[in-house]
Amino acid sequence: MTEAVPAIQTLLEELTKLPGIGPKSAERIAHFLLAGDRKVAVTLSEALRAVVERIRPCRECFNLTEGDLCPICSDRRRDGGIVCVVETPRDVGLFERAGTFKGVYHVLGGRLAPLENVGPDKLTLTQLVQRVRRGGVREVILATSPTLEGDGTALLTSNLLAGTNVSITRLARGVPSGASLELVNSQILADALDGRKAF
Amino acid sequence: MAAERATALVIRGTDWSETSRITTLWTREFGKVRALAKGGRRLQSSFEVAFDLLTVCEVMFLRKAHGGLDLLTEATVRERFPQLRTDLRVLYCGYYFAELLADGTFDYDPHPQLFDATLETLRKLGNPTIDRPAAVSAFELVWLRELGYSPRLEECAVCGTPVEAGVRVPFSPSAGGALCPKCAPSTADRRWLSADGRATLGRLATDGDTLPAGVRTELRQLLSQMVSSILGRRPKMLAYLDGVG
Ligand SMILES: [Zn+2]
Ligand SMILES: [Zn+2]
Numbered sequence: 284m285t286e287a288v289p290a291i292q293t294l295l296e297e298l299t300k301l302p303g304i305g306p307k308s309a310e311r312i313a314h315f316l317l318a319g320d321r322k323v324a325v326t327l328s329e330a331l332r333a334v335v336e337r338i339r340p341c342r343e344c345f346n347l348t349e350g351d352l353c354p355i356c357s358d359r360r361r362d363g364g365i366v367c368v369v370e371t372p373r374d375v376g377l378f379e380r381a382g383t384f385k386g387v388y389h390v391l392g393g394r395l396a397p398l399e400n401v402g403p404d405k406l407t408l409t410q411l412v413q414r415v416r417r418g419g420v421r422e423v424i425l426a427t428s429p430t431l432e433g434d435g436t437a438l439l440t441s442n443l444l445a446g447t448n449v450s451i452t453r454l455a456r457g458v459p460s461g462a463s464l465e466l467v468n469s470q471i472l473a474d475a476l477d478g479r480k481a482f
Numbered sequence: 483m484a485a486e487r488a489t490a491l492v493i494r495g496t497d498w499s500e501t502s503r504i505t506t507l508w509t510r511e512f513g514k515v516r517a518l519a520k521g522g523r524r525l526q527s528s529f530e531v532a533f534d535l536l537t538v539c540e541v542m543f544l545r546k547a548h549g550g551l552d553l554l555t556e557a558t559v560r561e562r563f564p565q566l567r568t569d570l571r572v573l574y575c576g577y578y579f580a581e582l583l584a585d586g587t588f589d590y591d592p593h594p595q596l597f598d599a600t601l602e603t604l605r606k607l608g609n610p611t612i613d614r615p616a617a618v619s620a621f622e623l624v625w626l627r628e629l630g631y632s633p634r635l636e637e638c639a640v641c642g643t644p645v646e647a648g649v650r651v652p653f654s655p656s657a658g659g660a661l662c663p664k665c666a667p668s669t670a671d672r673r674w675l676s677a678d679g680r681a682t683l684g685r686l687a688t689d690g691d692t693l694p695a696g697v698r699t700e701l702r703q704l705l706s707q708m709v710s711s712i713l714g715r716r717p718k719m720l721a722y723l724d725g726v727g
Contacts, residue, residue, distance in 0.1 A: 302497075397574070397577055397722055398494070398577055398581055398718060400718070430535070431534050431535040431536055431537075431566060431567070432535065434566075434567045435566075435567075438567065438568070438569075438570050438573065442570060469559075470531045470559060471531075
């Protein structure tokens with residue numbers, strides 16, 4: 284498609300920076316935006332500008348929000364004594380969709396991955412420790428992913444919180460409700476056995 | 483495309499899309515292999531679990547002929563190292579080994595002894611009473627030897643002249659060993675290697691259980707310099723190891 288036009292070339296380059304978008308998808312999207320109703324493109328560009336200008340991290344939990352405090356932190360019905368520590372704002376969305384958690388969150392901004400240049404200083408760990416030290420937090424739930432990097436992040440977080448009196452828990456891992464035992468893999472079964480609780 | 487079977491340690495993983503990832507495997511049979519794991523991020527998939535970092539797995543993959551990514555077709559977990567998940571110091575050592583293997587070896591350049599040493603060291607680190615700096619140093623020495631850079635302790639690394647035995651010697655990390663009196667003055671990164679340090683370095687590769695306190699700092703520094711000189715940069719994980727002893 285019209286590779287000689289610089290503006291289109293720039294658009295293609297920017298689109299391919301997005302996750303999951305290769306050169307072919309970028310061409311298809313660019314073509315769609317330019318071919319039909321251009322209002323779609325204008326609305327999209329305005330929406331992008333709006334999020335970039337208005338959305339920022341919540342002062343308390345670092346979830347993304349429009350104001351100073353996110354809707355969860357400002358909700359009086361949420362239990363501020365239980366803090367669920369997650370990697371990204373996307374994870375907050377996942378827990379909220381599950382709909383059972385009534386506490387609040389702390390978004391680390393990623394997971395500890397020194398080989399990918401994500402050291403402890405790139406995460407909001409100091410802020411979490413300060414938040415716990417300010418008082419009022421009874422339990423910190425480490426809800427990072429159960430990969431080695433996620434477990435490493437949980438380990439580092441719990442080491443840093445060791446000096447406080449807060450109770451630290453880790454998300455359980457095991458057989459999902461509704462899954463048939465023969466369909467889950469052996470590691471999940473092993474984890475479920477390790478994490479068994481009184482019935 | 484030929485189907486290959488290998489025993490592999492996962493040393494790097496990058497998300498490629500919602501459903502697949504590119505995995506760098508350190509295999510016993512083929513050395514470093516970079517391969518695409520399609521559907522490697524589905525929750526229930528035992529496939530995904532096998533590609534978690536520093537997991538040992540058995541894999542089947544299709545080797546691409548023209549420089550493209552190999553394609554993983556099967557994977558089962560063979561071994562995990564639980565201590566990586568309970569002791570941050572061990573985790574950092576594991577990441578350090580992964581860094582040296584990923585950035586210091588070439589694709590399809592097998593080193594079975596280095597593969598075995600990696601697994602053996604990761605197992606050893608599971609023992610909380612282990613001398614960690616000794617284990618790390620012994621691993622570095624196997625890595626150096628397999629890449630062809632074993633420190634030369636008995637003859638000058640520049641000209642090959644034998645150097646006096648049993649005494650401290652000038653040593654150049656970039657030249658890869660001891661220096662004779664003639665070569666030492668013109669070697670920019672020369673430093674001293676104590677007689678004790680020299681003796682310990684000589685036996686560490688075969689008997690890597692302890693690093694005496696008296697030479698610990700000296701040898702950790704010297705080996706870090708050698709590793710950095712071969713990688714062309716200071717390994718990222720060294721900063722993390724320094725903090726944990
Ligand atoms: Zn908030
Ligand atoms: Zn010489």
